[in-house]
Structure formats: structure tokens, C-alpha cells
Amino acid sequence: MTTRLDEIADGIFRISTLVTAVNPPHGFSFNQFLLRADEPMIFHCGHRKMFPEIADAARRVVPLDKIRWVSFSHVEADECGALEDWLAAAPGAVAAHGAVGCRIWIGDITDRMRPLKNDEVLDLGGKRVRHLDTPHLPHGWDAGLVLEETTGTLFCSDLFAHGGDGPAVVRDDLAARAIEAEERTQSMSLTPATPMMMRRLAGLKPRRLAVMHGSSFEGDAAASLETLAVHAERKLKL
Numbered sequence: 001m002t003t004r005l006d007e008i009a010d011g012i013f014r015i016s017t018l019v020t021a022v023n024p025p026h027g028f029s030f031n032q033f034l035l036r037a038d039e040p041m042i043f044h045c046g047h048r049k050m051f052p053e054i055a056d057a058a059r060r061v062v063p064l065d066k067i068r069w070v071s072f073s074h075v076e077a078d079e080c081g082a083l084e085d086w087l088a089a090a091p092g093a094v095a096a097h098g099a100v101g102c103r104i105w106i107g108d109i110t111d112r113m114r115p116l117k118n119d120e121v122l123d124l125g126g127k128r129v130r131h132l133d134t135p136h137l138p139h140g141w142d143a144g145l146v147l148e149e150t151t152g153t154l155f156c157s158d159l160f161a162h163g164g165d166g167p168a169v170v171r172d173d174l175a176a177r178a179i180e181a182e183e184r185t186q187s188m189s190l191t192p193a194t195p196m197m198m199r200r201l202a203g204l205k206p207r208r209l210a211v212m213h214g215s216s217f218e219g220d221a222a223a224s225l226e227t228l229a230v231h232a233e234r235k236l237k238l
Contacts, residue, residue, distance in 0.1 A: 003053040005060055006168035008216050009151040009208055011036040011127060014168050015057045017050055023163040030078050033155055033210050034061050035148065038125025039068035041096075042086060043146060043155050044079055044212060051082040055089060064089040069114075069122065071096045071129075073157035074140035075105055078212070087112055096122065098133050101142035121149070136189040137197045145201070152207035154221060158187060159228065161213035169208075170215045175227035177214070182231075190235055198229035 003017045015032040022028035032044040032054055040062045046054045055064060067090035072079040087093055087110060095106055095113040102115040116122070116131040128149040135141050138158035146155040162177040182188055202225035209217040209224065217224065 001050070001053065003050075003057050004168070005057045008033075008169050008210065008218075009148075009153050012148065012151060012153055012210070013058075013061050014210070014216060015046075015054055016168065017046070017053060018165045026164040028163050029165065029213055031210075031212050031214075031216075032058075034058050035124060035127050035129070036061055037127040040066055041069035041071060041122075041124055041127070041129065042067055043071050043210075044157075045070060045072055045082040045086055047077050048081040048085060051085040054082070055085075065091060067093050069093060069096045069124070069129075071131075071146060073134075073138070073145060073155075073212075074143040075101065076140070079157070083109065096131070098131060098142060098144040100133075100135070101144070104142060116144075126150070132201070134197050134201075135193075136191050137194055139187065139189040147204055147206060152205070153210050154201060154204070154206035154208065155210045156201075157212050160209055160211045160217065160224070161187070162211075163214065166215040168216060169218050171217070171219050173219070173224055173227075174209070174211070174215070174217045175224045175231075178228065179231050188232075190232055192236065192238065194232045194236070195229040195238065198225050198232065201225050202229070 013034040020027040035041040070086045099115040118133040130147045160174045160178040202222040206221040
């Protein structure tokens with residue numbers, strides 16, 4: 001495994017670990033995003049076994065014990081496997097997640113949690129993150145995404161996932177690659193509400209997509225989300 005650190009927007013750092021054993025021969029990246037602010041936030045915890053490498057990269061940006069918020073989209077090993085490691089490394093941090101996630105599982109792991117309402121904004125001091133409830137998008141009842149408002153960065157979890165070891169940020173639309181990967185893996189939960197939620201995200205007019213697996217994207221993210229919404233409608237035959 002190799003772990004890289006790149007600043008993809010002002011004060012937003014992508015920590016990316018390429019695992020060549022997944023999706024050979026091109027590999028598959030597992031990404032976390034660290035927001036540098038008065039109250040720093042890590043979004044995606046990563047796998048527990050990857051924590052030492054991820055933590056070493058994060059220390060190059062902020063001391064771990066200064067991290068105030070630990071957040072992620074939904075329950076899955078790459079999203080929250082190292083949750084307890086982050087909370088141990090940052091004694092002042094709390095897990096920030098939607099109310100459903102806090103109710104159905106996070107509260108059984110830690111008392112250090114902050115349930116977030118849909119559209120609630122956390123002011124980190126220099127960064128503002130808006131929590132968005134997105135049940136079953138990309139998957140899981142507890143799923144939620146985050147928009148960092150000062151940079152227009154949407155932390156979109158498994159949406160737009162694709163394989164390979166590409167650049168940290170690309171400006172070529174990722175929709176086609178994301179659809180190809182989705183057709184192969186069938187990982188996204190499709191419900192009648194899926195296109196509507198994607199269009200809600202597009203309506204926020206994000207300027208950047210912080211993708212959990214693969215390169216991030218800078219450009220007309222709303223158009224990319226609309227392409228995914230149309231694809232979901234076709235799959236659902238709506």
C-alpha cells in the first residue's frame with residue numbers, strides 16, 4: 001500500500017491509500033479528507049488496519065490531538081472502521097453523524113457523539129460543513145453526505161467511485177467512469193427517492209466532488225450529478 005497526501009482545495013487535504021490487491025492490476029484507492037480549520041474535521045475514518053499510515057499523513061497537516069470532529073457517510077469498514085482509533089488519538093473529538101446513525105449504532109460504540117439534523121451546519125472556524133441526510137444513498141439507512149460551503153466541496157462518499165491510481169483531482173467528468181463501475185459492482189442502493197436526492201445535491205451547485213474511491217473532480221459537479229440521476233431513473237424504469 002502507498003499513502004499520498006494532496007491539498008485538493010484551500011485547507012482540504014485528500015489522504016489516499018492505493019491497495020493493489022483490490023481491482024488488480026490497476027488497484028483501488030481508499031480516501032479520507034482532512035479539513036484544516038480552527039476545529040479540524042476528518043471525513044471518512046478508513047479501515048482500522050490502515051490507521052497508522054493514515055494518521056501519519058494527517059499529522060503532516062494538524063496534530064491529531066487537535067482534531068475536533070470525526071465524520072463519515074455510513075456504517076462500513078472503510079467509512080468508520082478506525083472510528084475508535086481517531087477518538088483515542090483526539091481526546092477532544094466527537095463523532096458527528098446523522099440522527100439515524102447515532103441512534104442505531106454509534107451510540108453503542110461511544111458517548112462522544114453529536115447527532116446532526118438534516119441541513120444542520122457546523123461552523124469549524126474557517127470552514128462550514130452542512131450535513132445532508134441521504135438514506136440509502138450511496139447505501140445504508142444511516143447514510144449522509146457533507147458539503148463544505150466555503151469551497152463548494154461535496155464529500156460524496158461512494159458516489160462517482162472508480163478504480164485506478166489517478167491524479168488527486170481531475171477536471172474531466174467522472175460520470176461515465178462512475179456508471180461503468182456501478183454497472184459492474186451494483187453497489188449503490190436504488191430506490192424511487194434516489195434521483196430526487198441526487199438532484200437535491202446538484203441543486204447545491206457544488207464546485208468539487210471529494211470522491212472516496214478514485215480521483216476527486218473539479219468542475220460542473222451539478223451536471224455530473226444530473227447524469228447519475230438520469231442513469232438511476234433508467235435503471236429504475238421511472
